Amino acid sequence: xxxxxxxxxxxxxxxxxxxxxxxxxxxxxxxxxxxxxxxxxxxxxxxxxxxxxxxxxxxxxxxxxxxxxxxxxxxxxxxxxxxxxxxxxxxxxxxxxxxxxxxxxxxxxxxxxxxxxxxxxxxxxxxxxxxxxxxxxxxxxxxxxxxxxxxxxxxxxxxxxxxxxxxxxxxxxxxxxxxxxxxxxxxxxxxxxxxxxxxxxxxxxxxxxxxxxxxxxxxxxxxxxx
Ligand code: NI
Ligand code: MN
Numbered sequence: 456x457x458x459x460x461x462x463x464x465x466x467x468x469x470x471x472x473x474x475x476x477x478x479x480x481x482x483x484x485x486x487x488x489x490x491x492x493x494x495x496x497x498x499x500x501x502x503x504x505x506x507x508x509x510x511x512x513x514x515x516x517x518x519x520x521x522x523x524x525x526x527x528x529x530x531x532x533x534x535x536x537x538x539x540x541x542x543x544x545x546x547x548x549x550x551x552x553x554x555x556x557x558x559x560x561x562x563x564x565x566x567x568x569x570x571x572x573x574x575x576x577x578x579x580x581x582x583x584x585x586x587x588x589x590x591x592x593x594x595x596x597x598x599x600x601x602x603x604x605x606x607x608x609x610x611x612x613x614x615x616x617x618x619x620x621x622x623x624x625x626x627x628x629x630x631x632x633x634x635x636x637x638x639x640x641x642x643x644x645x646x647x648x649x650x651x652x653x654x655x656x657x658x659x660x661x662x663x664x665x666x667x668x669x670x671x672x673x674x675x676x677x678x679x680x681x
Contacts, residue, residue, distance in 0.1 A: 460680050461587045467491025467675030468647045469513055469593065469616065472501065473584045478558050480584065481526075482591055483507055485515030490647050493676040496520050505561065506530040507578050507593030509537060509571030512647070518543065529554075529561055533575030550578055559583035564604060566595035568622065587611050587681045590635060594644065597627035602634035611681065613637035616644030617658050618651030625658045633666045640670045 459475040466472070468491060469483040480503040486496045488511070496516035504517050504526050514534065521528055521543035528538040528545040535547035548554055553562035560583045568577035580591045581604065589612040590604055604610065613635045616622035622644055623631060632640040640662055642655040659670030673679055 459585070461585050462678050462680055463589075463612075463673070464678040465641075465643070465673040465675055466493040469507070469591075469614075469644050470515065471591075471614070471643075472499070473582070473587075473589075473681075474501075475558075475585050478502055478585075480505055480558065480582070481520065482580070483513040483515060483593070484517050484520050485512045487516050487519075488512075489515070491675045497523070500524060501526050503556070503558070504528045505580055505582065505591075506534050506538075507566065507580060507591065508568060509534050509575060510569065510594065511571070513594065514571065517541075529556075531563065531570075531575055531578050533570065533572045537572055550576060553581075558585060562607070564590070565598070565600070566593045567598050568594040568596065581607070581610070589614065589681075590637060592616060592623075592631070594622045597623050597631050599634075601631050604635050605637075610635060610637040611639065613640045614643050615640060617642040617653050617655065618645040618647070619653060620650045622651075625653055625661070628658065629661055629665065632662055632668060632670070636668070638669065640668060641673055642670070 464472045479501040532547040535545035538545040562581040564579040566577040617628045645653040655672040662670040
């Protein structure tokens with residue numbers, strides 16, 4: 456088999472895609488109403504949809520994309536149930552649990568945030584996708600147990616919200632990054648609305664200056680090779 460690169464496409468806010476050219480996962484598929492306007496839900500081709508929690512800017516267009524692609528939704532039990540009620544295929548997990556999939560694995564981690572759905576809980580995600588491991592924090596406050604997220608092995612990338620107001624702001628995200636120690640930290644969840652207008656370049660500069668860790672601003676709409 457020929458080696459296939461793993462690529463990450465960032466659509467702004469908390470929406471991104473991992474693909475090796477054959478298998479594609481879209482995370483928190485918020486396109487309609489996403490002020491970055493980098494894609495339409497009709498553009499998205501995927502086999503899997505991973506959702507961190509039920510807020511509209513994260514569950515997003517899961518119903519539309521899931522139906523169009525016959526994709527499998529992977530999320531907490533409550534969000535998976537919501538997806539099933541909408542007629543989608545879903546796989547239910549919960550915080551602390553890991554499950555293996557054809558592409559690698561999904562582990563749901565705690566996130567300190569509203570669930571956006573009755574009785575639920577917000578989640579973060581550690582995903583291993585064809586050999587690359589990423590921590591996607593979802594929406595969360597800082598919590599000190601972030602220091603243990605790398606206990607299962609090296610994290611190649613960490614995607615952390617920096618927007619403030621609804622989630623960690625830049626100062627807490629810097630502290631989080633310094634504990635998580637991913638090879639590369641990517642700021643997300645900023646500038647979508649004026650209330651989360653933060654500077655991702657300043658965040659990355661501080662991460663390098665104060666913690667000697669690599670940060671990367673992935674411009675919304677662009678794709679990087681992992
Ligand atoms: Ni939220
Ligand atoms: Mn959010």
